[in-house]
Amino acid sequence: MxxxxxxxxxxxxxxxxRPIGTAADAExxxxxxxxxxxxxxAPRLSLGSARNRALIxxxxxxxxxxAVVSAAPxxxxxxxxxxxVHARLPRP
Ligand SMILES: [Zn+2]
Incomplete structure (x- = not known):
């Protein structure tokens, strides 16, 4: 598909x-x-689940x-x- x-x-x-090669000129x-x-x-073939497709x-x-932001998150x-144990670690 x-x-x-x-x-x-x-x-x-x-x-x-649609199966490959069966796309109509209009739907x-x-x-x-x-x-x-x-x-x-571009062809989108075998992209897996809808979640993967949305991520791509x-x-x-x-x-x-x-995404444009006005400040760093x-x-x-x-x-x-x-x-x-951290108290016993060597200190500089
Ligand atoms: Zn419409």
């Missing part, structure tokens, strides 16, 4: 899974039933749509570990 993308002028991109949009023309993209999609989006405080 391969995932083919189509773009409805009103509702955006939709994805359809009806599930929202408005208007024929959406096919968008040619997010990673690829960072190339042209990086706050770093959580390091956990404090109290181990009596």
């Amino acid at each position: 391969a995932v083919y993308q189509y773009r409805c002028a009103e509702h955006g991109v939709l994805e359809v899974a 009806p949009c599930p929202d408005c039933a208007t024929p959406a023309p096919r968008v040619f993209t 999609d997010r990673t690829e989006r960072t190339a042209d749509q990086p 706050s770093r959580p405080a390091a956990p404090r570990v109290h181990n009596p």
Whole structure:
């Protein structure tokens, strides 16, 4: 199976899974039933689960749509570990 993308002028991109080589030139949009023309993209074959595909999609989006932040993320405080053995370690 391969995932083919189509773009409805009103509702955006939709994805359809079809056997390789069987993609139609247009698919009806599930929202408005208007024929959406096919968008040619890089093949996405055997990417595993939907979770893996979502991760790959997010990673690829960072190339042209990086998340912009105004400040560095706050770093959580390091956990404090109290181990009596550490008191015997050599000090500089
Ligand atoms: Zn539509």
